[in-house]
Each structure stands twice: as C-alpha cells, then as structure tokens.
Amino acid sequence: MGLSRKQIIMLAVLVFGTFVTVLNQTVVAPALPSVMAEMSVDASTAQWLTTGFTLVNAIMIPITAFLTDRFTTKRLFLVSMVIFTAGSALAGWGPNFAVLLLGRLVQAAGAGILMPLVMTVLMWTFPVDKRGTAMGLFGIVIAFGPAIGPTAAGIIIDRATWHDMFYIITALSAAVVVIGAFVLQKGGDTNKDVTLDVPSVVLSSLGFGGLLYGLSTIGSYGLRVDAIAGTLVGVV
Known part of the structure; x- marks a missing residue:
C-alpha cells in the first residue's frame, strides 16, 4: 500500500475503533424483547434505543467537519472513543430505561464523530493512487459491522444478558483508547480561528x-x- 508500518498500525486502530462503533447501530435490536420485559416498556418506547442513536449520529456527523479543523486527529479520535466508552458503560449499567437511553445517546455522540474523521484520515494518509483501495476496505468494514451486529448480539444475549453485551463493547472500546494513545500520530493541521x-x-x-x-x-x-x-x- 506504500505505507510505513507505523501508518498501517495507526490505520488499523482507527478502522477497528470505527468498526466497534458502527457495530452498535444494530446490536440493540435482538436485545429489545429482553429490555421491554425487564423495564416494562412497550415496543414503541424501546425502539427509541435505535431511533435515538441514529438521530444523534446524524446530528454529530456534520459537526465533525468543524471538530476536524479545530482539533488534531489523535485528540479528536481519543475523545470521541472515550465518550463512546462512557456511553457503553452507562448503557451496560442501565438500572432503568432512562439511563439506558442516555447511554445510547452518549454512545451515538462519540460514534457520529468517528466515521467522517476516519474517512478524512484515510484521504490524507494514503497516496493518491491507493485511496480507492483504502476507501474500499473502509467501506467493507462499515458494511460488515452492522451486518454481523444482530448475530453477535443474539449469541451474547443467549448466553448472558444485554448488560454483558454492552460491557463487552465497553471493554473493546477501552482497549482501542489505550492502544490509540500510544500508536496514533497527531496528524492534520488545526485552525484555531474556525467557528461553528x-x-x-x-x-x-x-x-x-x-x-x-x-x-x-x-x-x-x-x-x-x-x-x-x-x-x-x-x-x-
């Protein structure tokens, strides 16, 4: 690909972090019956766990353009992953539906930053003649995450609970934060004069x-x- 080993490791961390977050678009669907039974809510209320996630995700994506100009890639990636990790932990704890929904919304705030951020990083990291390959690989990851989400969630819920599903996601995203803190380069110039x-x-x-x-x-x-x-x- 024409990249150094350090760049490949950095991109692997970025793409895996994005994979963990996009996985969350669909993992909740198999858990909805369990959530409805445990928290005594109807289907239309429980559906806000997916609808609310999608909404906050959509709101954060355009804001990311401002954040990308304002902060370095490393700082923005780590902060968004920390936000996502905190939301996952909150959802895993979820003693009631309000807390669970809040955890999902916090997750979405972090996840909404990552996808456009990583796409931008791919554009300035890969040589021009390799960008098509890079975007293709990234597209596979983005499509693969939501596709396997229900299956992975179903297996976990069959053997444990939906709380454990969120705790596993918390552990994975926390690992990305720790590894990213060591291997990511700052990357990208910042513009302190940019306004939202x-x-x-x-x-x-x-x-x-x-x-x-x-x-x-x-x-x-x-x-x-x-x-x-x-x-x-x-x-x-």
Missing part, C-alpha cells in the same frame, strides 16, 4: 429530530397532532 455555524447546527438538529420523531410516532400511534407538527417542523 450554530444556526445551521440548530436547524439541522430540528430538521432531523422533527422528521424522525414525527414519522416514528405516526408509525406507532397514527396521525396524532404532535406527530404531524414534528414532521412539519422537520420538513420546514
């Missing part, structure tokens, strides 16, 4: 949030006033 377009962040959050809430509520409860209002706010 706050109105755009607020509007995109309202747009994604309104549409997701409205359509999810319509799917579960039909055409209610709050669902229609949320959808209209999102569209506008």
Whole structure:
C-alpha cells in the first residue's frame, strides 16, 4: 500500500475503533424483547434505543467537519472513543430505561464523530493512487459491522444478558483508547480561528429530530397532532 508500518498500525486502530462503533447501530435490536420485559416498556418506547442513536449520529456527523479543523486527529479520535466508552458503560449499567437511553445517546455522540474523521484520515494518509483501495476496505468494514451486529448480539444475549453485551463493547472500546494513545500520530493541521455555524447546527438538529420523531410516532400511534407538527417542523 506504500505505507510505513507505523501508518498501517495507526490505520488499523482507527478502522477497528470505527468498526466497534458502527457495530452498535444494530446490536440493540435482538436485545429489545429482553429490555421491554425487564423495564416494562412497550415496543414503541424501546425502539427509541435505535431511533435515538441514529438521530444523534446524524446530528454529530456534520459537526465533525468543524471538530476536524479545530482539533488534531489523535485528540479528536481519543475523545470521541472515550465518550463512546462512557456511553457503553452507562448503557451496560442501565438500572432503568432512562439511563439506558442516555447511554445510547452518549454512545451515538462519540460514534457520529468517528466515521467522517476516519474517512478524512484515510484521504490524507494514503497516496493518491491507493485511496480507492483504502476507501474500499473502509467501506467493507462499515458494511460488515452492522451486518454481523444482530448475530453477535443474539449469541451474547443467549448466553448472558444485554448488560454483558454492552460491557463487552465497553471493554473493546477501552482497549482501542489505550492502544490509540500510544500508536496514533497527531496528524492534520488545526485552525484555531474556525467557528461553528450554530444556526445551521440548530436547524439541522430540528430538521432531523422533527422528521424522525414525527414519522416514528405516526408509525406507532397514527396521525396524532404532535406527530404531524414534528414532521412539519422537520420538513420546514
């Protein structure tokens, strides 16, 4: 690939960290019946464990452009992985549904940064003639994680509990943090003068949030006033 051994190790850490986070998009689905039974919530409420994760993920991805300019690759990667690890631990503890959902949202905040960050790193690390190969390999990882998520989660839940599933994810992501602290290079120039377009962040959050809430509520409860209002706010 035309890369040094140190660069290959660095990229392996970045890609594995991303794999662990994208795995979380689908691991919760097999756990929903257990969560519903343990916490006495209905299916539409439990579904917010996946819907909320997707929403926060979508909100964080555009913000990552600002964060990538503002912070070094190493710092941003480690901070996002620490956030993700904290969310995984919180979800694993999950004494009630509110705490479990909060853990999932914290997970999503960290995961939403990693995917665009790693794609950017691949672009400036690989030579021009090798970028297609790099992006192809990264695409396989991104597709493979969600694909095996339900199977891996189902095996764990059959032999243990959904709490243990999140604890395993916590251990994996913590290992990535420790290894990354030693092998990652700073990478990338920072621009302290860059500013965050706050109105755009607020509007995109309202747009994604309104549409997701409205359509999810319509799917579960039909055409209610709050669902229609949320959808209209999102569209506008």
